[in-house]
Amino acid sequence: MCRALDLAWNPFMSLRKLFAVVPALMVALFLGAPPAKADPVHTGHIEVELVSQEAGVAPGSTVYVALSQKIQSGWHTYWRNPGDAGDATRIVWTLPAGWTAGDIVWPTPEKSRVGPLLDFAYTGDVLLPVPISVPANAQVGSVVTLKAAAAFLVCEQVCVPEDAVVTLTLPVVAGMPGTDPKWGAKVAETLAKAPKPAGLKAVFQLQGSVLKLAVTGAPLKGADVSGAFFYPYSGKAIEHPPEQAIERGPEGLTLSLTPGYDFTQAEQKPTELSGVLALNGVAYEVTATPGTIPAEAGGLGAPPAAPAKARGTANSADGGASLGLPLAVAFAFLGGLILNLMPCVFPILSMKAASLTAHAHDAGKTRVQGLAFLVGVVVTFLALAGLLIAVRAGGAAVGWGFQLQSPAVVAGLALLMLLVALNMSGVFEVGASVQNAASGAGAGGDGVAGSFLTGALAVLVAAPCTAPFMAGALGYALTQPPLLSLAVFLGLALGFAAPFVLLAFIPGLLGRLPRPGPWMDVLKKGLAFPMYATAAWLAWVFSQQTGPIPLAMIFAAAVLIAFAAWLYGLAQARGALGKSQVAPLVIALVSLAGVIALVWVAARGEPQVTPLHDERPPASSAAGPGLAAEAWSPEKVKALQAQGKVVMVDFTADWCVTCKVNEGTALKGQRLVDAFKAHDAVLLRADWTKRDATIAAALAEHGRAGVPLYLVYPKGSGEPVVLPQLLTEGLVIEAIEKAAKG
C-alpha cells in the first residue's frame, strides 16, 4: 500500500537522480584503491552504509561521517521527534581511543499522516551526518575503523525494527584530506540544507487554547511562508496533527499551535520551545522563549495565493488578492449592489419593501428611514468586519460568513427571524406603539430604530452570500492592514444600502408606489412567509451543525418564543383597553428565559471547530441523484489529477444560499452527469458549514475569504481555473471539457 506522504519538500529528490549513475561509479571505486572504504548492509527494507564527507582525516580536525539510509519505496524512518508514533534512528559508536562522536545533524523531515496521527519521517535516500572529532595525536599514515551500531524503526503500514552494524575505514593524513569523490558533495549538501539558527528571534505565548509562536528576523522578511510548519524537538510540547495556522507579519510570521501536555498539564511550564521552522525549501532552527507576541510578527493575514501569477481565471472580475485599493473598493460597491439580488437577501428585501410602502407618501419620514437603514447597514458591516479582522489577528482561520459557523448565532438568528415573521403576521407590535397597532396602520416598529435594525439584520443574514465582484474585493481586504480592509468593507456596505437610500431620496421613484391603504396590511402579512421560510432554513443549517437533539430543543424554543410573542401581543391589546398587563407579561418573560436556556444548551451540543474525525457523512446526496461528490482534501486533488482525472472542487456551506442554488441548478442535471462521465471528471466537495482551517487556507490561496468558490483542475497536474460564483450547467460543462483537453 502506498502511503500518502507530504512531499512538499524533499531535499533528497535531486540526489535520487544521482543514484542512477552510482552503481557504475561504485564498481569503479571498488576496483581502484578507495581512500575511504565502507560496506553497505541490507537490513530488509533499508540499505545502510557509513559514508564520509572527506577521503581521509587530519589529526585534530572534525570530519562529518553520515549514516546513509536507502529506504525501500513506501517505507519510512523517523526524525529525532518521531511525532505521534514511531521511533528515531539511534547510533551507538565504537571508535578508537580519543575519538568522539557528536549528535546527528537531522535533515528536515516530511509530514507523514497515518489516520488521525501525524509522524515526522524520512523517505527515499537519507543521510544522517554526525561530526566525529579526531584527536590531535592520531597517527598520520594509520588507517582507523569507525564502527556504528545503528537501530532504526522502518514503517509502512506495519513497523519493523531493524539493526545494522556498519563500519568505515579512513586513512589518517597530514594536511587537507580532500573530499570523498562519491559522498563528499552529498554530505556537504545535506549539511548545508540542515536547519540552522540563522539569528531568528522567537517568542511563544499561550493564549487560551492556542499556543502562539512568533518568529522574526531578516531571513523571514518578505519570504514565502505559505508552507510554514513548526517541527518541535520535544514530543510533549504540542499536539502534532492539528493544522498550524499561519499569520504573516512585516518582520516574520506567527503560527497558531495546539499546546500539548507540557503547556496544558505539566506543573512546570516550559521556559523554552525549540524545533525546526520549515518553509518552502528552507528550514531554520528556532529556540523560542516566553514573551508577548510582537506586532511585527503578524497583522497581514494568512499567506496569499502562493502561485498567484500562474493562475488562469475564467472571470476576470474575480482577480483575487492582486487588486489595488481603489479597484477593490469599486468592486466592493458593485458587489454590495448585486448582493441585493442574491437569494439569501430576498426575505430582508421583502421586509424593507413593506416598511417603505407604509411611508411612501411622507417624503420626510421616508428620508429619515432611508438614512437610518444606511447607518444600520454601515455600522453592522464595519462591526462584523472589525470582529473578523480581530479574530483573524488572534490566529483563527475564519473567513467571511464566519458568524454563521457558530451554532449559537444561527439558532439566535432563526428565532429572531421567527419573531420578525410573527410581528409581520400581526401577532404583536414592536415598542409601545399600541395606538398604531389599534388603529391598524401597520406602521409599528418602523420608526428610525426599526429601520436601523432592518439594516443590521439584512447585513447579518446577507453577509455569508458572497456575490460576484465581492469575492475578489473581500479576498483583497483580508490580506491588507486593518484600515484598508475597513475601507473595502465600507464600499461593500454603501453598495448594499444604495438601492433603498436612493429610493427614499428620489421623489419621482416614491411617487410611483401606490397610495397607502388596507392592501398594505395584506402585503405585510403575505411577506411574513418568506421570513418564516428564512427561519426554517436557519433551523436546518443549525441541525447540520449540531444534530437532531439540539434541533428538537430549537423547535421547542421556537414554540416558546411564539407563545411569548402572542402573550406580549395579548398584553398590548389589554393595555389598549386599559386592563392589567402584568400576568401575560410575566408569563411571556418566563417563556423567554426558557428560550434562552434552550438555545444555550442546544448550541453547546457540539464543538464549533470540526473535530479530527468529522462524523458527517460526505455530502454526496446534496448534489442530487447521479453526480456524487466526494469529500475534498488537497492531497485527494493531487492524487486524482495524477490518475488522469479532471477534478472540480465545490467549496460550499449549508448556510450559503448561493452555494445551494448553484448545487441545485447547475451541479445536478443529467447533462452534467454525462459530461463528468465522458471526461472522466470527479466532483469534490469542501464543506465549510463548520470552521475548518484547511478549507480556509485553500480559500485564501485563491484570494478568497468566503464561499462559494468553484475550481476546475486539469488532469495530470497544473493550476485550476476559477469559475464564476453564479454557475450555469453549460458553463460548468464547458469548463470540464476544456480541462479534459488539457
Place this chain on the structure above:
Amino acid sequence: MPITRRLVAAGLPALMLAIPSLAHAKAAPAFTAVDVDGKTRSLSEFKGKVVVLEWVNEGCPYVRKHYSGNMQGLQQAATADGVVWLTIASSAPGKQGYFPDGAAARTWMNAKGAKPTTLLLDPQGTVATAYKAKTTPHMFVIDRDGQIVYEGAIDDTPSAKVEDLKTAKNYVAAALNDVKAGRKVAVAYSQPYGCSVKYKDA
C-alpha cells in the same frame, strides 16, 4: 404555565450535563466496548478502582518485546493488587493486530499467557480516539476518582529490544506504586513510543 415550566425543567438537566465538560481535561473519558467474551464493558463499572489501559497490537514488534514476559508480569502483579487492567485492541479490520472476534483474541492471550482483567475489542477505534491513543503500547493509569494520573510510554527506554528491559525504568509500575501509597504520581506523562495505532483509513 405548566408547559413552560416543564420545558425549562427539561432543559435544566441537559444544562447540568453540559457543565462537567468544562472541568479539567484530565478526567478519564467514559467508554463502552465489547470484551473478549462478548460482554459489553464500560469504564463506569470500575468506578472506585484503579484502572490501567494498555493499547495492544499483537503484530507490533514493541508489543512483542514487552510480551516477552514484562507485560504479563505487570498485569499479574497489578490485578493481584486489585487493579483493573484493560488491554485494548484498536486495530481496524484488515490492519495489523486486528482480532476478528473474541476467540481470536483469546487464542492470542492464552498463547502469550496474558493476564489482564479483560481484553476489549475496539475495531472502530472509538476508545482509542477518545483517549487519543497513539502507539502500541500506549499506557494510561486512571485513579479511583476517575482521573488520568499517568499516560504515555510503558517505560523510559524506547526500543524494540528485549535486552533493554533490564535497564529500563517502568513508568506504569512506578505510577501504580505511587497511587497505592497515596502519593502524587512522580512522572505523570511521557511521550509514548512504538507502532502507530492502526486506525481505520480516514
